[in-house]
Amino acid sequence: MLRIDKLTKRFGEKIAVDSATLDIDKPCMIGIIGRSGAGKSTLLRMLNRLEDASGGRILFDGREVTGLKGRDRRAWQSDCAMIFQQFNLVPRMDVVSNVLHGTLNRRNAMATLFNLYPMDDIHKAIDILDRLGIAEHAAKRAEALSGGQQQRVAIARALMQDPKIILADEPIASLDPMNAQTVMEALRRIHEEDGRTVIANLHTLDTARRYCDRVVGMRDGRIVFDGLPEQLTTGVAREIYGAGEEFSEAATSTEIETLEKTDARRAAIPAE
Numbered sequence: 001m002l003r004i005d006k007l008t009k010r011f012g013e014k015i016a017v018d019s020a021t022l023d024i025d026k027p028c029m030i031g032i033i034g035r036s037g038a039g040k041s042t043l044l045r046m047l048n049r050l051e052d053a054s055g056g057r058i059l060f061d062g063r064e065v066t067g068l069k070g071r072d073r074r075a076w077q078s079d080c081a082m083i084f085q086q087f088n089l090v091p092r093m094d095v096v097s098n099v100l101h102g103t104l105n106r107r108n109a110m111a112t113l114f115n116l117y118p119m120d121d122i123h124k125a126i127d128i129l130d131r132l133g134i135a136e137h138a139a140k141r142a143e144a145l146s147g148g149q150q151q152r153v154a155i156a157r158a159l160m161q162d163p164k165i166i167l168a169d170e171p172i173a174s175l176d177p178m179n180a181q182t183v184m185e186a187l188r189r190i191h192e193e194d195g196r197t198v199i200a201n202l203h204t205l206d207t208a209r210r211y212c213d214r215v216v217g218m219r220d221g222r223i224v225f226d227g228l229p230e231q232l233t234t235g236v237a238r239e240i241y242g243a244g245e246e247f248s249e250a251a252t253s254t255e256i257e258t259l260e261k262t263d264a265r266r267a268a269i270p271a272e
């Protein structure tokens with residue numbers, strides 16, 4: 001299905017992604033972990049062709065996408081929709097219009113200029129919002145919604161493109177634990193119910209373990225781990241993060257239960 005072959009990105013002297021190779025042979029949910037600067041965002045941006053590769057290839061269903069230009073490149077970008085940490089919505093625009101923006105690639109300039117959307121698309125947008133549990137907010141301005149709701153609007157906009165792959169760059173990094181859970185559950189459902197592949201950069205290990213079928217670890221631009229969530233032991237995590245004995249998973253957690261456990265443990269320690 002998706003093959004990444006020795007994909008490399010250089011920024012001057014800096015090698016941000018160093019000969020990354022990945023084979024995804026069936027739809028799945030993949031979490032990419034690694035410390036800040038490991039190359040996770042650059043890898044996703046190359047996959048989506050927001051960034052050109054310096055070397056290597058990306059193949060989807062046997063077709064090379066690394067060199068696509070113009071309309072073909074835009075078609076590929078529709079096939080692998082991207083969502084971002086900061087949602088990238090138009091804050092003052094209503095939720096439905098933000099979702100309909102997902103169809104921009106296939107609409108002509110005049111229709112876009114006058115905000116003319118086919119009725120079918122409007123119904124589809126509302127159905128998607130309903131599926132994500134936020135249809136009641138359809139008429140509100142995006143900026144009036146909570147972070148978790150805004151991220152679900154961004155997911156709805158991505159789904160409007162009917163993508164085969166969803167690339168999520170730190171989708172929950174700006175969210176509180178409750179909203180983070182809702183967004184991760186939405187991404188998981190989209191994978192399970194629609195058979196879409198989801199590749200998400202995540203900064204917490206327990207999120208990767210809990211929601212993903214496969215975890216990829218990056219360090220200094222290289223893929224240093226590619227395995228099942230249960231293989232991601234604390235020792236392996238230390239290797240990926242280049243951390244010592246002081247490395248604590250709970251400290252990086254956004255999962256409600258882990259936080260509660262940590263809080264309970266803290267509460268049990270008598271004050272000095």
Ligand SMILES: Nc1ncnc2c1ncn2[C@@H]1O[C@H](COP(=O)(O)OP(=O)(O)OP(=O)(O)O)[C@@H](O)[C@H]1O
Pocket residue numbers: 011014015016034035036037038039040041042043
């Ligand atoms: N446009 C750019 N120009 C120069 N260097 C860049 C550029 N984009 C990324 N880099 C560098 O490439 C390396 C990888 O960055 P990248 O953002 O992919 O890492 P990351 O793992 O996603 O980190 P974070 O979690 O902080 O976003 C970093 O050293 C970064 O400074």
